[in-house]
Amino acid sequence: xxxxxxxxxxxxxxxxxxxxxxxxxxxxxxxxxxxxxxxxxxxxxxxxxxxxxxxxxxxxxxxxxxxxxxxxxxxxxxxxxxxxxxxxxxxxxxxxxxxxxxxxxxxxxxxxxxxxxxxxxxxxxxxxxxxxxxxxxxxxxxxxxxxxxxxxxxxxxxxxxxxxxxxxxxxxxxxxxxxxxxxxxxxxxxxxxxxxxxxxxxxxxxxxxxxxxxxxxxxxxxxxxxxxxxxxxxxxxxxxxxxxxxxxxxxxxxxxxxxxxxxxxxxxxxxxxxxxxxxxxxxxxxxxxxxxxxxxx
Amino acid sequence: xxxxxxxxxxxxxxxxxxxxxxxxxxxxxxxxxxxxxxxxxxxxxxxxxxxxxxxxxxxxxxxxxxxxxxxxxxxxxxxxxxxxxxxxxxxxxxxxxxxxxxxxxxxxxxxxxxxxxxxxxxxxxxxxxxxxxxxxxxxxxxxxxxxxxxxxxxxxxxxxxxxxxxxxxxxxxxxxxxxxxxxxxxxxxxxxxxxxxxxxxxxxxxxxxxxxxxxxxxxxxxxxxxxxxxxxxxxxxxxxxxxxxxxxxxxxxxxxxxxxxxxxxxxxxxxxxxxxxxxxxxxxxxxxxxxxxxxxxxxxx
Numbered sequence: 001x002x003x004x005x006x007x008x009x010x011x012x013x014x015x016x017x018x019x020x021x022x023x024x025x026x027x028x029x030x031x032x033x034x035x036x037x038x039x040x041x042x043x044x045x046x047x048x049x050x051x052x053x054x055x056x057x058x059x060x061x062x063x064x065x066x067x068x069x070x071x072x073x074x075x076x077x078x079x080x081x082x083x084x085x086x087x088x089x090x091x092x093x094x095x096x097x098x099x100x101x102x103x104x105x106x107x108x109x110x111x112x113x114x115x116x117x118x119x120x121x122x123x124x125x126x127x128x129x130x131x132x133x134x135x136x137x138x139x140x141x142x143x144x145x146x147x148x149x150x151x152x153x154x155x156x157x158x159x160x161x162x163x164x165x166x167x168x169x170x171x172x173x174x175x176x177x178x179x180x181x182x183x184x185x186x187x188x189x190x191x192x193x194x195x196x197x198x199x200x201x202x203x204x205x206x207x208x209x210x211x212x213x214x215x216x217x218x219x220x221x222x223x224x225x226x227x228x229x230x231x232x233x234x235x236x237x238x239x240x241x242x243x244x245x246x247x248x249x250x251x252x253x254x255x256x257x258x259x260x261x262x263x264x265x266x267x268x269x270x271x272x273x274x275x276x277x278x279x280x281x282x283x284x285x286x287x288x289x290x291x292x293x294x295x296x297x
Numbered sequence: 298x299x300x301x302x303x304x305x306x307x308x309x310x311x312x313x314x315x316x317x318x319x320x321x322x323x324x325x326x327x328x329x330x331x332x333x334x335x336x337x338x339x340x341x342x343x344x345x346x347x348x349x350x351x352x353x354x355x356x357x358x359x360x361x362x363x364x365x366x367x368x369x370x371x372x373x374x375x376x377x378x379x380x381x382x383x384x385x386x387x388x389x390x391x392x393x394x395x396x397x398x399x400x401x402x403x404x405x406x407x408x409x410x411x412x413x414x415x416x417x418x419x420x421x422x423x424x425x426x427x428x429x430x431x432x433x434x435x436x437x438x439x440x441x442x443x444x445x446x447x448x449x450x451x452x453x454x455x456x457x458x459x460x461x462x463x464x465x466x467x468x469x470x471x472x473x474x475x476x477x478x479x480x481x482x483x484x485x486x487x488x489x490x491x492x493x494x495x496x497x498x499x500x501x502x503x504x505x506x507x508x509x510x511x512x513x514x515x516x517x518x519x520x521x522x523x524x525x526x527x528x529x530x531x532x533x534x535x536x537x538x539x540x541x542x543x544x545x546x547x548x549x550x551x552x553x554x555x556x557x558x559x560x561x562x563x564x565x566x567x568x569x570x571x572x573x574x575x576x577x578x579x580x581x582x583x584x585x586x587x588x589x590x591x592x593x594x595x596x597x598x
Contacts, residue, residue, distance in 0.1 A: 063409060063475065133505065138512050147466050148513045150498055233473075233499035244498055254501045257356075257384020258475035260393075260409045265475060266386070 032277065039274025041267040042070055053271060059235065061265040070268040074237055076275070078247035081238065082227065083220035085156035086163060091213060093160075094167035095202075102175045103197055120165040129226035132158040137230055144242060150232030151244040158226050163216035170215060174208020175201055210290045218283040222276060224249035248272045343575050346373040348568035353381035354388015354401030355477065357426060357503075357521055358557045361588050362401060365576050368584070376568060385409065385477050392418065392560045398569045400560040403477025417563050422556040423576045425591030427522040428482050429541035429553070430534040431510055436517070438462040440535040446486055449517060452493030457515060469497035470509050470518035476501060481555045482519050486536065507531055523589030543591040556593060 042048050048070050056071025097117070101109025132154060140149030178201050186200045202209075232244025233254065252269050259266040346369065352362060359382040366378035385402040386409060392400025393414040402409075403426070406418050430446065432438065438461055441449070448454040449467055457465045471492050472479035483489060498513070500506040503524045510516040511530035522541065525533060533541055536551065545551035565573050575581055582592060 060474075064411070133508060134512070141513075147468055147515060148498065150509075150513075229500075229505055234495065234497060235499070236495035246499070254473045254499075255475045257382075257387045258473065258477070258501075259384075259386040261386075261390040263386075263409075 035270070035274045035277050038267070038270035039277075040271075041262075042264070042271040046070075046264050046267060048268075053268075057237070061263075061268040063259060063263050063265045066264040068264055070264070070271070072248070072268070072272060072275075074235060075246055075248045075251050075272065077237060078231070078245040079221055079249070081245070082152055082155045082159060082231065082247060083217055085152060085241070086159035086220045087213060087217055089156055089160035090164045090167055090216060094164055094212070094216075095171055095209060097164075097168045098171035098175055099197055099202075102172050103193070103201065117165045117168055120161070125162065125223060125226040128158050128162055129229035132226060132230040140242070146242055148232075148244075149242075150230060150234075151242050152231065152238045153241045155227045155231035155247075156241075158230055159220045159223060162223060162226065163219050166219055167209075167212040167216040170212030171205070171209045174205040174212070177208065178204045207290050211287050214283050214287050214290065218280050221279060221283075222249065224253045228253055248276055252276075343369060343571065343578070343580070344372055345375075346568055346571050347375035349377040349379075350399065350568050350572055351379045351381075351397045352388075352399035352401055352559070353383045353391055353397050354399075355385045355403045355557065356382040357403055357478065357523065358401040358423070358559075360523070361424065361557070361576075361585065361590055362559075364584055364588060365572065365581060368581070369572065369575055378572065386475065389560065392562050395562050398561065399572070400562075402558045402560060403555065404480060405558065406560055408480065419561045419564055421559045421561065421565070421573050421576075422593045423559050423573070424557050424585050424593050425543070425546060425554055425596060426557050427541055427543060427546050427551065427554040427591060428478055428486070428519050429522055429525055430486070430536060431507075431518055431520050431525065431531045432534055433510055433512075433514055433516045434530065434532050435514055436462055436465070436532065438534065439532075440538055442537055443486070443488070446536065447488060447490050450487055450492045451490050452496055465515040468513050468516045469493060470506060470513070470516050471497045471499055472506070472519075473499060473501050477555075478519065478521055482553060485553045485555075486519070521589075522591075526589045543586075546591055547595040554591065557590065 042053065043050055046066050053070050053072050054076070055073055056069065057073045058069040058071040059074060060069045062068030097113060101113045136157060137149035137154050140151075140154055141147065142149075182200050182204055183196060186196045191199070227247060228250035231246060231250065233246045233250050234244040235246055236243075238245040252272050255265065256269055259269065350366075359380060363380045366380050370376055370378060381397075385404055388397070388400035388402050389406055389409050390400075391397040393410060400418075406415055406420065410418075430441065436457060438457060441460060445454065445460045449460070450469065450471070452469070454460060455467055457463055457467055469492070472482075479492070483492065498509060498516075500509050500518075503520055506518055507520060507524060507528065507530070510518045510520075517534075520531070522543070525531070535541070536553065539545050539550045541551055541553070546554045559573060559576070561569060561573075564570075576585075577594075585592060
């Protein structure tokens with residue numbers, strides 16, 4: 001092979017990668033700009049106050065005249081509550097599974113737990129939603145003797161199952177990356193395996209675990225379909241973990257197709273979408289900060 | 298490791314960004330043969346058609362539009378018809394922008410579009426759809442007066458025993474405020490009264506709503522008649538002693554029904570006109586009835 005040919009190949013490979021990379025960057029920027037423009041219409045062309053959007057619970061956007069109310073706080077609170085509950089449920093299981101498959105039984109972990117977790121990721125969210133709707137919701141109603149099981153608890157459990165694989169795999173990675181020197185030192189000082197895990201490995205892996213938790217939170221926040229099927233979508237603050245409520249993604253998914261582009265209702269939904277984007281930016285920013293700590297270590 | 302995180306975070310970012318738009322317009326689509334332009338000969342009105350038709354909008358009308366498209370396409374291999382759903386609002390937006398040939402809607406365009414966008418839109422009322430009040434099968438009530446229905450849906454009556462049923466709390470299952478079915482029900486069954494918010498469970502997909510009513514004790518909701526045919530897990534309730542059937546709608550006894558609309562921008566021509574003519578033809582009339590819709594030509598008003 002001639003040198004010229006090799007050089008050509010070298011540069012063409014580089015060109016393809018660069019073009020694709022730039023395309024993705026442009027795509028991200030375009031989507032962000034698009035959402036910024038669409039999402040700000042509520043405040044610019046329909047002259048609503050941003051505080052009304054963030055802090056009022058009066059949500060009644062108008063489709064025709066544009067004289068409605070766009071207070072989205074019920075949806076914001078719904079999203080936050082359900083995602084946080086999902087984290088509370090999923091994190092202990094995730095951390096335990098990660099410890100099990102990295103420290104306690106690597107063989108079982110690799111042959112059984114790892115494939116099972118990968119399988120979880122591949123299940124489409126409509127399946128989680130449908131199983132939640134037909135199995136979990138009636139189950140909650142029966143166990144707690146309620147007239148129906150739709151609500152915060154059902155939504156959180158469905159989400160917890162969905163974010164479990166994310167948190168588990170990131171946590172397992174973090175644990176695997178704890179320096180072997182720490183383990184050797186710990187054993188050298190005569191620690192038991194559990195002492196090693198609880199006093200050395202877990203504390204050293206905390207930044208990595210936090211990264212997983214935040215990623216899980218971001219996933220939970222953005223999930224629409226499965227949650228929408230089981231939270232009841234009642235437009236009210238939840239009174240307990242059994243009461244139905246609604247969230248940002250459910251409202252967007254429900255009404256986007258029914259409303260006409262440019263109407264107050266449609267624009268208010270775009271504002272919700274923009275808010276979701278901003279929230280995920282915040283999460284990613286947090287991951288960056290946490291990640292930096294971990295490399296300094 | 299750091300790179301892996303960068304990849305994961307960017308995927309999470311992209312995912313979060315797409316949920317906002319993609320789920321809202323989630324739609325199923327199907328395209329048949331590729332189109333080729335040609336002329337239509339008139340030996341039979343629905344033979345030798347060619348060209349392409351695109352439509353989207355109402356998900357309630359989609360099954361019927363799809364059925365018409367499928368049967369036309371078997372006779373006309375050169376005809377391409379794409380039927381998407383996405384919601385009435387999307388259908389009306391798209392037809393006003395001329396980005397589709399036909400915009401399907403459950404409601405009159407006047408209810409969603411501002412006057413400047415209405416110019417040029419032509420309404421084709423392709424069929425009638427009835428809306429029935431449905432309850433969980435355990436509910437013993439079989440008939441409700443209009444006043445009782447209003448009291449239930451506005452949240453004044455909270456227990457079935459107040460309207461002659463068992464001692465069982467009423468669970469409202471309604472639709473989002475932007476839904477065409479809800480606006481029909483509000484206008485014609487509830488006399489324009491607003492449904493109670495803050496207590497009702499809400500589902501927008503007819504299949505999920507059916508499931509919710511079927512598995513929730515004391516549940517009441519409403520479904521289009523195209524979804525209730527042959528269902529045993531829910532029960533239809535009479536309104537003022539009148540059964541929700543198309544015969545009663547034709548005769549004017551059952552009031553909760555509306556037209557399904559196909560809008561064109563300007564008068565329909567070519568393949569689009571043939572498609573609309575086919576929907577109104579006697580050939581297709583039996584399919585309309587089979588699919589649970591009503592014959593628009595039988596309406597007096």
